[in-house]
Amino acid sequence: MNPPDLSTPEGRAAYRAELRKVAQPARLTGMGLVVVGAILSLGAYPNWVITLGWICFGAGWVALAVALVQRNRYHRRRISGG
Template sequence: MRPDLADPAQRAAYRAELRRVAIGWRLLGFVLVAASAGWLLASDPASPQRRYAWIGMAAGWAVLIGVVIYRARYHKARMAEASPPA
């Protein structure tokens, strides 16, 4: 059932629902980006291990971008649902 976004209570419930969508993947992406940034800041600029930190950073951002796309598709599908007759 499609939420009525004009109703403040239903809008708040739907916002909470959207926050829960792919929360594990969002957390994984954030942890990858944060850990990679810390690794980049703590490592020697000439270190060959920095390559792995950049790979982790790219993977984290790829996960976060994927989550944004997934949530947008979820929202589009949810808004396309039929509303109950009045």
């Protein structure tokens, strides 16, 4: 894998678009779980629903952290040319 060409605006734009695709399902899942968890946790629901909301909220942040690590690892590997 060759390092990306970051010397031109087109190369930087192409690399940004490539990075946006890395771990996209994990990022979308994480954001969805955070939103659902926040809605369930802040409403006037039974206790079990509020607990489920906090579980969704926590799982969403874990998914976002995993996506961040995956993207950083991909970026390091891609820049080094490996």
